[in-house]
Amino acid sequence: MSKVNLTEKFSLFDDIWSPKLVGELNENYVKLAKGLGELDWHSHDNEDEFFLVVSGHLDIHFRDAVIALDPGEFYIVPKGVEHRPVASEETEIMLIEPKETLHTGSSQTEQTVAIEDQTWI
Amino acid sequence: MSKVNLTEKFSLFDDIWSPKLVGELNENYVKLAKGLGELDWHSHDNEDEFFLVVSGHLDIHFRDAVIALDPGEFYIVPKGVEHRPVASEETEIMLIEPKETLHTGSSQTEQTVAIEDQTWI
Numbered sequence: 001m002s003k004v005n006l007t008e009k010f011s012l013f014d015d016i017w018s019p020k021l022v023g024e025l026n027e028n029y030v031k032l033a034k035g036l037g038e039l040d041w042h043s044h045d046n047e048d049e050f051f052l053v054v055s056g057h058l059d060i061h062f063r064d065a066v067i068a069l070d071p072g073e074f075y076i077v078p079k080g081v082e083h084r085p086v087a088s089e090e091t092e093i094m095l096i097e098p099k100e101t102l103h104t105g106s107s108q109t110e111q112t113v114a115i116e117d118q119t120w121i
Numbered sequence: 122m123s124k125v126n127l128t129e130k131f132s133l134f135d136d137i138w139s140p141k142l143v144g145e146l147n148e149n150y151v152k153l154a155k156g157l158g159e160l161d162w163h164s165h166d167n168e169d170e171f172f173l174v175v176s177g178h179l180d181i182h183f184r185d186a187v188i189a190l191d192p193g194e195f196y197i198v199p200k201g202v203e204h205r206p207v208a209s210e211e212t213e214i215m216l217i218e219p220k221e222t223l224h225t226g227s228s229q230t231e232q233t234v235a236i237e238d239q240t241w242i
Contacts, residue, residue: 003188003196025169025197026149026219048146050217054193067124072175075124076146096171096217098147 006032006054010092012121017085018113019095019103020121031095031118035087042082042105047098049077056091060084127153127175131213133242138206139234140216140224141242152216152239156208163203163226168219170198177212181205 004022009032013020016036023030035058051060052074060067060075061084067075077083085093104112125143130153134141137157144151156179172181173195181188181196182205188196198204206214225233 001197001199003190003194005191006193006195023171023195023197025171025217028147028149030171030195030197050144050146050151069124070126072127073124074127074144074151076122076144076151078122096146 004030006092006094009121010034010054016090017111019118021118022121024099025096028096028098029101029118031097032121033093033095035085035091035093036089037087039085040104040107040109040111041084042107042109043080044077044097044101044105046079047101048079049101050094050096051075051077051085052094054092054094056087056089058091058093059086059088061086125151127213127215130242131155131175137211138232140239142239143242145220146217149217149219150222150239152218153242154214154216156206156212156214157210158208160206161225161228161230161232162205163228163230164201165198165218165222165226167200168222169200170222171215171217172196172198172206173215175213175215177208177210179212179214180207180209182207 017039019031019033053069053071058069138160140152140154174190174192179190
């Protein structure tokens, strides 16, 4: 693989809540996504999900709390925990999660991007 | 877990080439390390290793190439590939690798930090 420059990769797409693949390690994918507004409530039964905010601001809502992430901050959502990402401004996010992770977990919604539609950039 | 602020975590330690644990996901650890000078040549038989440069500059030497990483750039060293990280200035690095990954792989050197000595911060 080549090295990945995050700024360069984020310049290649504009769609929202639509993860792009930029790396793979140990059966996980590294993905980049832009967030704006809300993604639907969901959980992943068997996969922890790593969120690092690169720019903007991300609030990860849980049923009993909100984790607020600014650039340079990350949070790992444990497997099985319901969450809803909310971005009040356009936000650049690096995600790491197992290859089999479904975009919106066990919830299929209009926002869901199928694994096979998550393309490499 | 709480969220992790990278700047805050890097302020908590000064030792060089000595990874600290800051997160775990899917049988991998997220680690922070400061680099300066060279770490010994080594490889990891079964583990891919993710390097993201947060500040400074990291050259990852391979037997036939060098990958130069500035802040906001990452590279994934594939399993089994010999490499030597070199930092010409103090450099902050976020690593992600399987929990069983040995610091300097199959090479045991004076620089090696045993897994049980890689502490949480």
